[in-house]
Amino acid sequence: MTLQERDKKHIWHPLKQHQTHPNSLGIVKAKGCILTDEHGNEYIDAISSWYTCMFGHCNEYIIGKVHQQMQQLDQVMFSDFTHPAAVELSEKLMAILPQNQAKIFFNDNGSTAVESAIKMALQYYFNKGDQRTTFIAFENGFHGDTFGAMSASGLSVYNGPFEDFLINIHRIPVPNGNNHVEILQQLEAIVNNNKVAAFVYEPLVQGAAGMKIHNADGLDAIIKFCQSNNVLTIADEVMTGFGKTGKYFASDYIETKPNIICLSKALTGGMVPMAITSCTQEIYDAFLSNDIAKGYFHCHTYSANPIGCAAAIASIDLLTSEEIQKNIQRVSRSHVEFGEKIKTHAKVKSTRNIGVIFALDLDTNMERYGTLRDLLLSSFMKEGVFLRPLGNTIYIQVPYVITDAQLEKVYTTIEKVLNQL
Known part of the structure; x- marks a missing residue:
């Protein structure tokens, strides 16, 4: 029996309507910016697990x-x-x-x-x-x-x-x-x-x-x-x-x-x-x-x-370390560049960023907390990126230790999913 199947027997998850969303993905390992599920699939944690693991998962220090x-x-x-x-x-x-x-x-x-x-x-x-x-x-x-x-x-x-x-x-x-x-x-x-x-x-x-x-x-x-x-x-x-x-x-x-x-x-x-x-x-x-x-x-x-x-x-x-402060500035600059690129996308209504926080609002008539949100979440996960939209808002809040390659994958995944809408 999988972890997901065992979970459904006894656990009541937060912020979830179990009647329509009965499944919760089993995560068994996390390191740096990567979450690994029970089947070995990896996902970039692009929201730092609700803005907590800002120095990366299982930080050695x-x-x-x-x-x-x-x-x-x-x-x-x-x-x-x-x-x-x-x-x-x-x-x-x-x-x-x-x-x-x-x-x-x-x-x-x-x-x-x-x-x-x-x-x-x-x-x-x-x-x-x-x-x-x-x-x-x-x-x-x-x-x-x-x-x-x-x-x-x-x-x-x-x-x-x-x-x-x-x-x-x-x-x-x-x-x-x-x-x-x-x-x-x-x-x-x-x-x-x-x-x-x-x-x-x-x-x-x-x-x-x-x-x-x-x-x-x-x-x-x-x-x-x-x-x-x-x-x-x-x-x-x-x-x-x-x-x-x-x-x-x-x-x-x-x-x-x-x-x-x-x-x-x-x-x-x-x-x-x-x-x-x-x-x-x-x-x-x-x-x-x-x-x-x-x-x-x-x-x-x-x-x-x-x-x-x-x-x-x-x-x-x-x-307060020099390394993390430089990383914060690096991610912030990358967000500005991505914002300039994505703001002209046909599906994007507006963008905004401050520090490592980036958000874009979609220009769509799809139901804010229903069909659209579920479609986006599942599409991002299929691409190996964990982004949890807030209605028609897609936001990024990555760990400070994210690599440039990982951050670029977050950006290209968002762009790819928007092109598929």
């Missing part, structure tokens, strides 16, 4: 650091103890995060990093005797699947059955370079008529919305307005963080820095799950009190797991 840690300390509860890996990771993060960040709180995944940020914002004001119940978020944003993170998300395909249970969110358009005056007017009305705790946003790139890129100056104006009106700002860098936009963080493109930052995915190079919510000293200080109830009583059993911390330390070492 990360494996080495994790192996060392496994022999020293595997797990210890983090409420009463600390350990060298957590302390070193905090120091390495503070060296690359925006300078206004001062404290880090450990979580398990991107959703819980955002969930923690939302709870921090609510309790920040609660501790000050100012109870606030409203948040601001972008239209079509995505921040995760736990209830607070889901509330901030604006994609109804994820939230539909739960709308009646979500926290109060006011949505604003993303800045496009021409509309920030109107957005600021909308923000003013929201702030004047609601007790707003925070603005939650994906900086510069909305991932699940189709890798939509928005205007940095307009976003800066929004953040400035919020902070000047005593509204906290929460940057969800789960997808954008750790080099994907060409800088360490998307927030590095923006003059006004967020009060809180959410991190996960590439934090550990895809080796193990881990997430972090960082914040300013001012936010942390609001939880200091002789009143125990003003402490932040939010906890994950595997908070600051030493093995995860070791993987994250190794990932930051790689990220």
Whole structure:
């Protein structure tokens, strides 16, 4: 019996309608940019397994650091103890995060990093005797699947059955370079008529919305307005963080820095799950009190797991290395060249890129989340490239270690499949 057949007996996969899509491909090996299935077929992982394995699968440097840690300390509860890996990771993060960040709180995944940020914002004001119940978020944003993170998300395909249970969110358009005056007017009305705790946003790139890129100056104006009106700002860098936009963080493109930052995915190079919510000293200080109830009583059993911390330390070492920084620039230049070539294709409506992120929208009337998406996915896989379209958007987010030949195959595969549509 194949792995695929055994899988169907007991496993419920995420983001999948099993009635119409019952099969899941069995992957048994991964190295660098290559995934190998149970039949020996190879696929270039052109989306870094949901933007996690940015330094390549089974990276030897990360494996080495994790192996060392496994022999020293595997797990210890983090409420009463600390350990060298957590302390070193905090120091390495503070060296690359925006300078206004001062404290880090450990979580398990991107959703819980955002969930923690939302709870921090609510309790920040609660501790000050100012109870606030409203948040601001972008239209079509995505921040995760736990209830607070889901509330901030604006994609109804994820939230539909739960709308009646979500926290109060006011949505604003993303800045496009021409509309920030109107957005600021909308923000003013929201702030004047609601007790707003925070603005939650994906900086510069909305991932699940189709890798939509928005205007940095307009976003800066929004953040400035919020902070000047005593509204906290929460940057969800789960997808954008750790080099994907060409800088360490998307927030590095923006003059006004967020009060809180959410991190996960590439934090550990895809080796193990881990997430972090960082914040300013001012936010942390609001939880200091002789009143125990003003402490932040939010906890994950595997908070600051030493093995995860070791993987994250190794990932930051790689990220800040000259080799990886050169690779990021190399991939970014290649995306620009490919964009110039493919934008004139008859099936292409628009293209965009930033750092190692590239996206194109198809000019087609085919059903966005049905026939077209399935056709594209299967066509790419037949060519040995794993690309997972977001509706009529094809996007690339390759590992930094991809070779020029592998990257060229990704490009030529996209072009070949478009020619077959």
